[in-house]
Amino acid sequence: MLAAALLPAAVALSSFTVSAPAYAQSPDSSIGKKTAGMRHWDGFLPLDWDAKNGKLYLEVSDFDKEFLLLDQLPYGIGSNDLGLDRGQLGRGKVVHFYRSGNKILLIERNLMYRSSSQDPAERLDVEQSFARSVVWGFPVEAEENGKVLVDATGFFLRDPHGVGERLQQAKQGDYAIDPSRSVIVPEDTKNFPENTEVQAMITFAAHGHTGKLIDSVTPDAHAVTVEEHTSLIQLPDDHYKPRAFDIRAGYFPASWRDYSSPLGEPIDLNFIIRHRLEKKDPNAAISDPVKPIVYYVDRGAPEPIRSALVEGASWWNQAFEAAGFRNAFQVKVLPEGADPMDIRYNMIQWVHRSTRGWSYGEAVTDPRTGEIIKGQVTLGSLRARQDYMIAEALLSPYVQGKPVTPEMKEMVLQRIRQLAAHEVGHTLGLAHNFAASSIAPGTSVMDYPHPWVTLDANGRPDLSHAYPVGIGAWDKVAIAYGYSEFKPGSDEKAQLDHILRNATDHGLLFITDEDSRPLGSAHPHAHLWDNGADPADELNRILDVRAAALKRFGEEAIPVGEPMSELENTLVPLYLLHRYQTQAAAKEIGGLDYRYALRGDGQLITQIVSPEDQRKALDAVLKTLDPATLTLPESLLKILPPTPPGYDLSRSGNPEPFPGRTGLTFDPEGAVESAADLTLDLLFEPSRASRLVQYHDREPAEPSLDDVIESTLKATWYAPHQSGLAGLTQFTVEDAVLNHLLALAASSETEPQAAAQAGYEASKLSVWLKSQTENLNLDPDLKAAYSAAEQKIAAFDKNPSAFKASEALEAPPGQPIGDDDEDVAIF
Structure with missing residues (x-):
């Protein structure tokens, strides 16, 4: 953590910029003459709008002052999969203007690497050690009384939010801005004392093939028009006091490296992000805020x-x-x-x-x-x-x-x-x-x-x-x-x-x-x-x-x-x-309880989940593979017809349908397989399997990987076989179990001893299967399933490195009731 004495110096860093040199003014290029008849917006950075030529001019007067540059997306594309939503924020950048001759540069300073020293030479050393970024270059159009007028049309008509790049990353097409179909939107361009807001309508033209996602949300996927918003914002004053980040407190960090940190102190500094909030009466236990x-x-x-x-x-x-x-x-x-x-x-x-x-x-x-x-x-x-x-x-x-x-x-x-x-x-x-x-x-x-x-x-x-x-x-x-x-x-x-x-x-x-x-x-x-x-x-x-x-x-x-x-x-x-409570229970198996502990804070550091809790969790998780849990009744299957024309089982507010292998008709075994796969992905996950091996070796009372595999086989392959729909569910679950077991043994992510144990359990299963198929009175369906499993294990034994599990039917994602996507971004 950063010592409190360093805080003011870290904040004061913002004042270190490059001043603009003086230039002679030409009466013929005065701002007043250049902007005569144009619409003028006064505010943080004054704007002038040439409606006749569709140009937007920016007046710059302070080359020493940094400000925040931010892009936003007021008009989105409308597809969650593309991640370009209405109201989305871009990354804020601290920038300043710099003049050289007849050109104005907008420069972003590198704030990841800093010096909190009061010595300008020491701070300059750090600044010169890392690259900056020039965001844009503007030609000078006119100047007057220390003010410079630049043509900012191209700057505001670029793609600051990266829409074109995102569409290409999503393989929706090769998109580029079409200048002939891109304009400033003056009615949504505004100016205020502390912020300047400019909106642009930008059209991305595609050359060649376009993707299904963009096709589904655009009238013509070869012309994708959005509006992008650029904000130029006055930075807050230097009276804000950063608060130290603590891993126990539940905040996102703002982080940078301070090369002036004393030896023995952290060089990488972290503070929490938060709004500024101050009491009107700092001595009062409860006070109104200066500003809510x-x-x-x-x-x-x-x-x-x-x-x-x-x-x-x-x-x-x-x-x-x-x-x-x-x-x-x-x-x-x-x-x-x-x-x-x-x-x-x-x-x-x-x-x-x-x-x-x-x-x-x-x-x-x-x-x-x-x-x-x-x-x-x-x-x-x-x-x-x-x-x-x-x-x-x-x-x-x-x-x-x-x-x-x-x-x-x-x-x-x-x-x-x-x-x-x-x-x-x-x-x-x-x-x-x-x-x-x-x-x-x-x-x-x-x-x-x-x-x-x-x-x-x-x-x-x-x-x-x-x-x-x-x-x-x-x-x-x-x-x-x-x-x-x-x-x-x-x-x-x-x-x-x-x-x-x-x-x-x-x-x-x-x-x-x-x-x-x-x-x-x-x-x-x-x-x-x-x-x-x-x-x-x-x-x-x-x-x-x-x-x-x-x-x-x-x-x-x-x-x-x-x-x-x-x-x-x-x-x-x-x-x-x-499905999600199954994930919670599965984490008990090979689980490790721990805290974000600091030395001396008295918290629990680590503790392996007790053998009793692990075995209890395993029993509960295995119920999710039981035919009684997964088999849908005949009465329900009779009223699940194929989707009629005009009704698309898509994510327009609905989950994706269950996957299947029966064409247009509902496949109950597709539902079984996808649900079983969710459970088996957890039970036979390589890092969990590896922990089970290690924790059992450390504490023999803890369940071993063999225990987990044998319990799973006992609940599936070794269980008495049922008839009818329940029996078909068993076949589906058993095949999924074998695929996951062999995949665990073959995975390069599995600890060698865990892989060896998984392979050994597969071999034991093979012996059992062989003993079953030698029974001349065995049901033909069972014989076929057991023989196929035997052959799969034999092929694995012959060349484990070549093993590739059958591709499972993937369960519908179920969003928004959770998958692994984020729901937060800090800029």
């Missing part, structure tokens, strides 16, 4: 969504009150006529896409200090429709002659409130806390919540408490760390440490993305879309809820008049209801 943090909700969000967004985002005021501020966090509907691109407005935007996708929170920060200048939340509208469909699947609510239950709508609004709070949390500087849900429901809005579904007295799913209400205990801790103001003379470092130690003493913990998202991650408390302190108990419970809902599932899950094929849409989230 205000967020504005998109006027285009419909009711009752808009009110839910205001309510959910407003929850954060509870945390700021707990941190000693009165009315410090406010949420309002954007005033009519206000521009959401204006840097002065923290925004919560309601965005439409052609496909379902993630919501996210972004923040524009001052790269010099980590101070947040603007928070911007983007919420995808189709998320609400996906939640509604999950409720339809659970409740089967469309009973003829009865009104539709209001539970579905209320569940959606509960989720919208929670989602608004979650994404705003990112724009306050907060990272995910995926360990929160293992403590208690509602511990943090910064977790990913799975709906809390219970069964009522009649065995019917109940969604009345699907999502918690209000800010959580962890959220109050995080805001207290980041935003508390301490009385003058206080030891800030000690006070901050006390906040975090007190949280630990009360059982709160913080574990974020890097330790939670990977398939083989080990932390037993850090999961996405889970519930409960005991993952195995919760998996057993959610399997009971799933079974009860599936028992009731039928044509009443869709409205009267809808094609019966729409049942498959609704079935997907219900059939896979257990």
Whole structure:
């Protein structure tokens, strides 16, 4: 951490720029003469608009002053897969103008490498050691009284957001800007005392083939027109005091390297990103703020969504009150006529896409200090429709002659409130806390919540408490760390440490993305879309809820008049209801409990999950491979027809359909295979297998990899074979088990001893298969399956390095109920 004495010097670095030399003024090239008759916008950097020639001029007068350059995307492309959404922010750059002769350069300083020294020579040494970037060059058009006029049309008509590059990366075509179809948009170009806002309509022309994604969202994929917005922003003053980053506190860091750090002190410095918030009365326990943090909700969000967004985002005021501020966090509907691109407005935007996708929170920060200048939340509208469909699947609510239950709508609004709070949390500087849900429901809005579904007295799913209400205990801790103001003379470092130690003493913990998202991650408390302190108990419970809902599932899950094929849409989230709790339980197996511990802070450092908890989790996970869990009843299969013309099972608010191998017809074994693959990807993940070997060697009481493999084989291959649909499910699951077992043995990512054990278990299975096929009275279907498995193992034994597992049918991703994408960006 950075010593407090270094903070002012680090901030003062912003004043070190290159001054512009003086130039003689030519009366014939005065700005007044050049811009006569043009529309003039006064403001931070004055603008002049030549409507006749479609040119935009910029007046530059201060070559010593740095400012923030930011690109935004006010008009998106509308495809989540392309990641180019309305309201998306680009990366903020600290820049300044430099003049040489008749040319003005816009230069971005390299802020990753710095010197906090007060010695100009020492600071110059660091600056000269690393490259800068020239963003643009402008010819001088006129000058007058120390001001220079440049033609900035080309600068504003470039592609600062990288739209063309993104389309090419996504293999949607070879795109380039067409200048003949690109213009400045004067009606959306504005100027204010502290920021200049310019909007441009830019057309990207494709040469040759275009991709399916861009074809689906553009009238003519050979001419993709978007609007890009450029902001030139006055940087904050030097009165902001950065706060040290602590790995226990749950914030995103602003990081740079300080080559003037004393020997023995860290050279790589980290501070949290946060808004500036100051008390009017620093000595008061609770005070009004000098300036509150205000967020504005998109006027285009419909009711009752808009009110839910205001309510959910407003929850954060509870945390700021707990941190000693009165009315410090406010949420309002954007005033009519206000521009959401204006840097002065923290925004919560309601965005439409052609496909379902993630919501996210972004923040524009001052790269010099980590101070947040603007928070911007983007919420995808189709998320609400996906939640509604999950409720339809659970409740089967469309009973003829009865009104539709209001539970579905209320569940959606509960989720919208929670989602608004979650994404705003990112724009306050907060990272995910995926360990929160293992403590208690509602511990943090910064977790990913799975709906809390219970069964009522009649065995019917109940969604009345699907999502918690209000800010959580962890959220109050995080805001207290980041935003508390301490009385003058206080030891800030000690006070901050006390906040975090007190949280630990009360059982709160913080574990974020890097330790939670990977398939083989080990932390037993850090999961996405889970519930409960005991993952195995919760998996057993959610399997009971799933079974009860599936028992009731039928044509009443869709409205009267809808094609019966729409049942498959609704079935997907219900059939896979257990998928994320399975991930949570699987992390107990070969799991390692740990904290982001500092030396001397008294926290747990590491602890292998107990043998009892691992075996309990394994028993629960293996239930997800049971034919009783995965086999769909004949009564349901009879009412799942192929999709009729005009109905596309795509992500337009719906999950992808189950994969299959039966053509247009619904393939129940495709659903089985994709669900089984989700579980087996977890059980036979190489890093988990390798940990099982090591932990068993360290502690013989811990389950071994052999234990896990043998238990899986006992539950599948070695289990008595059933008949009918359940027997077909067994065949599908058994084949998937063998593929994963051999893949584990063949993987270069598997520890050698773990690979050897997997290969040995496959050999034992082969011996068993051979003994079964020698039975002359064996059922022909069993003999065929066992013989095929024997041959697969023999081929593996002959040349393990050449083994390639059969490509499994991939489960529908289920977004937005989670995959491994991010939902936050900091710029």
